[in-house]
Amino acid sequence: MTQLEFIEQIIKEKEAVILDANDKIWSYAELPYEETRSSALLCSILESEGFTVETGVAEIPTAFVARYVVGTGKPVMGILGEFDALATLSQKAGCTVKDPVQNGGSGHGCGHCCLGTGALAAALAVKEYLVQNQKDGTIIYYGCAAEEGAGAKQFMARAGLFDGVDFVYTWHPADRNEVQPTCSVAIMGANFEFFGRSAHAGACPHLGRSALDAAELMSVGVNYLREHMIDKARIHYAYVDAGGTSPNVVQDHSLVKYEVRAPKVSQMKELFERVVDVARGAALMTGTTMKYEITMAFSDYVPNDTLGKIAAECMMEVGAPKWETSDYELAKKFLNSYDPVTLETIKEDIVQTYGGDQLAKILERPLDDQVHPYVAGVHEYESGSTDVGDVGYAAPTLNLNVSTCCIGNVGHTWQMTAQAGSVLGHKGLLTAAKALALSTIRTMESPEVMEAAKAEFVAKTGGVYHCPLPDDVKPPVGRY
C-alpha cells in the first residue's frame, strides 16, 4: 500500500465524522473568540482519537493544542486549523440565491469550517500513520481561534507553542488547487484617542480645544504621508467617535482606528511609527493630548520553498477534487449569482490567470480540476494579511490552497458561506486533508528536507520569533 493509499483509507473511515463536524461548525457560525461550540467539538473528536488536548491556550478560551506522541516524539509536526465565522454572512448551505438562515446572522464566508475539519482529518491520518507503522513523532493540531478577529496564532507563538516544532502545514479554502505562491503583508491596528476641552462653540470657542479637529488633522497628515511610503503599503482608518453630534459644542474627545499594512513586518513597524508621529503632530497643532493603543498585529507570510516543493509534489499526487457534472452545474449557478460588475471583473481575472482561450470553458465548468505547479523563488505580495504569517516566523510553515468553491469566487460573501456547507466544501476539505497528511508524512520521512526547511526558515526570519505586538497587548477576548 502506498502512503497515499493508506491516507485515503484512513480518511474514508473518518469521512462521516469529519463531514458531520464541518456541517455542525458551519451551522454554529461562531464569531472570533466566541467559537465555544466549534472548539469543543474539534477537541472532543481529537480526545476520542487519543490526542492530549490543552484548551484555553495563550489566554484565549477557544484556542487549543492537541498532541499525539509516538515513541521518541521526534520530529514534531504541526497542522493549523481555524473555525471562526464572519458577521452578516448567514446563508443557506448550497443555496445559489441570497437566502440567509438568519437575517443579519453570521456565516462561514471564509470557509473556516472546512479549514478546521480538513486539517483535523489530516492530523488524524498522520496519527494513524505513526501508530500503525510504529514511527516516532509528535503530531500537533493547533486550534487557532479568531483568524478573522485580532488573531490567535501570534499570541500562541508568543506563548512558545511553536517552540521546537520542526515544520507546520496548513491550508485555506480557495477557488484553485496550488501551494500558495504568494506572500501576505504584515498589519498593525491601533486606536488613536484625542482629548480636548469642550466649550460653547459660539460664545467662547477660544476656550475650547477640539479633539475632532485633531482627528481630522491626523487624516490630513496621513494623506500627505501616503505619497512617501512604499507602493505595497496601505493605511486604512475609521472614525469610531467623532466627538458627538452637537456642532455648537467643541468636541472634547475623538477616537480613530487605524490599520497599517506593509510587506515586511519591519516595514510595517516603521510606517506605523510615522503614523504615530502624525497623530502627535495633530495633537500639538490643536492643543489636545493623544494616546494610542495597539490592538492587533500580524507578521507577513512568506512560503517556505523547501516545504513548498514537497507539498506541490504531494498535491499533484493527490490531485484536484473529483468533480462531477452536478458539481459543475452548482458552481456555475454560484458564479452567475454575482452582480454584472463583479462578474465582469471575475472574467477579466480568469483571462489573466488561465488565458483567454480558457474563458468559455471555465464559465461553463467553473471548478478547478487541476493542481497548478509551484515555482520556488521570489514571491509576490498580495494585499491581505493573516496570522499564519506569525507561525512562519516561529517555525518552517507552508499554506496550501484547495478548491472548495467556483473559480472566481469572491471571499467573504454569502456565496462562500453557501459553498462551504455544500458538496463543494466537502470534496475540497477531504482533498485538502489528503494533501496535508501526505505532505506531512513525506516531510517527516526526509531528515534532509526538514534540515533544509529549517535552514531556509532561519535564513529568512532569523529563527527567533519576535511578536509584532507589545508584551502588554492581550488577546481581545470579549472586547472584539
Ligand SMILES: [Zn+2]
Ligand atoms: Zn480565511
